[in-house]
Structure formats: C-alpha cells, structure tokens
Amino acid sequence: MEIKALKDLLPYCLENCTKKTLAVIKAEDDHTLTAVARARKEGAIEAVLIGDAPVIKNLLAQIGEKEEDYHIIDEAGEREAILKAIELVHAGEVDFLMKGLLETKNLMSAIVAKTSGMRTGRLMSKFDFVEIAQYHKLIALTDSALNTKPDVEAKKQIIQNALDVMYSVGIQKPKIAVLAASETLNPKLQESADAWKLKQMWENGEFTDCYLEGPISIDLALEKESVEIKNYQSPVGGDADMLVCPDLVSGNMMGKMMTICGGRAAGIIVGAKVPIVLMSRAAEIDDKFQSIILGAIASQKGA
CATH class of the missing domain: 3.40.718.10 (Isopropylmalate Dehydrogenase)
Structure with missing residues (x-):
C-alpha cells in the first residue's frame, strides 16, 4: 500500500511488520500511556513501562488499562530508567524506545555516550x-x-x-x-x-x-x-x-x-542501535501514537 497520510502508517505496519516490543523510559505520563495503550490494542506492539511503578499503575487505571497487560519495571530514578532501557536493548528484549517524562537532553546524552553501546x-x-x-x-x-x-x-x-x-x-x-x-x-x-x-x-x-x-x-x-x-x-x-x-x-x-x-x-x-520515539510533551496523543507506529516500522527494517 502507498502511504500518503499518517493514518496510513498503522495498516502498513500491521500488513508488513511483526509485532514489536517498545520500552517507554519514565512512563509516568498519561498522554504517553494513552498513545502506548492504543498502539498495543491495535496489535502493533507490546510495551515495557519503566519508571515509578505505583504511579504508572495508577495512571493505567485512570485510562482504563489493566496493569497485567504490560511489563512494568520499577526504576523511579531518571538515569536508572534510561540505563535499564539500554540494558533491555542489548539483551534483545525490546525493539525500540520511547521518551516519557524526562528531558530530551538527559536521555540523548546517555544514549550517545560511548559506554552506552547504542552508537x-x-x-x-x-x-x-x-x-x-x-x-x-x-x-x-x-x-x-x-x-x-x-x-x-x-x-x-x-x-x-x-x-x-x-x-x-x-x-x-x-x-x-x-x-x-x-x-x-x-x-x-x-x-x-x-x-x-x-x-x-x-x-x-x-x-x-x-x-x-x-x-x-x-x-x-x-x-x-x-x-x-x-x-x-x-x-x-x-x-x-x-x-x-x-x-x-x-x-x-x-x-x-x-x-x-x-x-x-x-x-x-x-x-542509534534502535529507533527512539521522541516527541514534545505538548504533542497531541495521536501524534505520539503515530510516532510509535513509525518507530515500530523503522525497527522492523533496522533504520
């Protein structure tokens, strides 16, 4: 199929890609979780949520999601959450990453570090x-x-x-x-x-x-x-x-x-070693959702 609009990304993904696993770094953000939940329900991804587990579970409940549908890793510290995500990449347990409730500069400084293995x-x-x-x-x-x-x-x-x-x-x-x-x-x-x-x-x-x-x-x-x-x-x-x-x-x-x-x-x-979904915190939920789908497609092809 030919992609002419953002709405075309999902059917293209479902038709051409296997289901991918996304790790969200510092997932304590309701807009991000809503976008992730939609992508999971559409069958495009499975999700690992890294961050303050009690907060994440509470937010999932608020948006009508079941915590057992997600792999939640309790790492409340920002740097610890980033390092855990990188560890999961190297272990082959996740296919791409997504920025949650943290500063872009903090995430990217850790990703580009020579010791990260993400280059x-x-x-x-x-x-x-x-x-x-x-x-x-x-x-x-x-x-x-x-x-x-x-x-x-x-x-x-x-x-x-x-x-x-x-x-x-x-x-x-x-x-x-x-x-x-x-x-x-x-x-x-x-x-x-x-x-x-x-x-x-x-x-x-x-x-x-x-x-x-x-x-x-x-x-x-x-x-x-x-x-x-x-x-x-x-x-x-x-x-x-x-x-x-x-x-x-x-x-x-x-x-x-x-x-x-x-x-x-x-x-x-x-x-990087895997694609990283990166949108402003102010971005619309649908834009975050489309970014997740784009990341899933790119991870299939090794972009």
Whole structure:
C-alpha cells in the first residue's frame, strides 16, 4: 500500500511488520500511556513501562488499562530508567524506545555516550513525518532536534538515516530537497554550498534509489505554481518527499510552524542501535501514537 497520510502508517505496519516490543523510559505520563495503550490494542506492539511503578499503575487505571497487560519495571530514578532501557536493548528484549517524562537532553546524552553501546558508527538524527493540508502527501523533515550545525559530511549521514526510514515505509525513490534561501548557488552561504556539494555526491552515485536537488528554496520544493512560474526543471520541484534543513534551528522552527498551522507529525530518532520515539510533551496523543507506529516500522527494517 502507498502511504500518503499518517493514518496510513498503522495498516502498513500491521500488513508488513511483526509485532514489536517498545520500552517507554519514565512512563509516568498519561498522554504517553494513552498513545502506548492504543498502539498495543491495535496489535502493533507490546510495551515495557519503566519508571515509578505505583504511579504508572495508577495512571493505567485512570485510562482504563489493566496493569497485567504490560511489563512494568520499577526504576523511579531518571538515569536508572534510561540505563535499564539500554540494558533491555542489548539483551534483545525490546525493539525500540520511547521518551516519557524526562528531558530530551538527559536521555540523548546517555544514549550517545560511548559506554552506552547504542552508537552504530552513523550520526544520530531526528526524522519527522509531517502531514499538512496544503500538500498532497507526507513530507519528511530532518534534522530538527540533534545536530546543531551539521557540516556536509554530517548532512550526508542525516540524509542516509532519513532514506532508511522512507524505504522502510515503502517509498521507493524519495525526492530530496536540500534547502537553502535560493536555488542559485551562493558560495558565501554555507547551506547553499553544502547543498551543491550534496547534489554532486548524488550525481556521483553516493546516494542511490532517490532523487536529490540542492540548493533549492522551500517554495520550489513544495509549490507547483512556483515551479511553473520560474520554469524550474527538476523532478523534485513541487513534489519533494524530504526537506533537509540547513541546521537545527531552521529545522526546529519549520517543524513547529507546520504543526502550529494545523499540521500533524510523527517523529523518531534514527541512527542509534534502535529507533527512539521522541516527541514534545505538548504533542497531541495521536501524534505520539503515530510516532510509535513509525518507530515500530523503522525497527522492523533496522533504520
């Protein structure tokens, strides 16, 4: 099946993936538990809940869930909960992780530590699928959370991480837009120079099974009208599947602006030993649910 909207992730997951086990780190959050419960009831996952067990059990009761349907591990301390989750990954007992009631920086500092064993040799990065009413399909956005000012080699790894996720959901030849202020190369602007270099890499076969355009402005990446007005010639023009942002600030602002304006999103960290579901505490329950499903799919394919 073809995935055009976030609602398509669940049927794709159930059709193409085996049931996966998710570990929620510091699971004492009702919105997170509600999303996890929905994913479990849909048959996509089993769940391990790590945190303050009495609090977790109370929250499960409040949302109408039975505690015996979950594996609950009592680790009230934040660091202890993170380390327990990492231990479960290495033991092969869980397939992916999810951030619960803890700070992202605390989670990721533990994950990226050399002693964690969670590194794969590739840069970790955030992948978001965003659904907006004005666009005809899901748009991938990267990187909005981890890499502050990635150089061209880092961007290459970020793109490969994102490609792995897109392949996992059945998108065969993603169209990648490496964003800059203009489609005209400006060597004085680092993001423009990087985008040009990345296109050269693509032309030289360093990226396969995709189209890559850069530098390209966001209007040319997403708007058919702009493409026609400027007579812009590229298969990516007006039909991009992925937006590669110049840096963390631009990616973060773009993602938040899309959701503020009514868009919906699903987001995971990729490039680690297993995918990590990572959404803001303020995210809608449905967005957290869709992120869990995306994480389950990505874990099937080893993204």
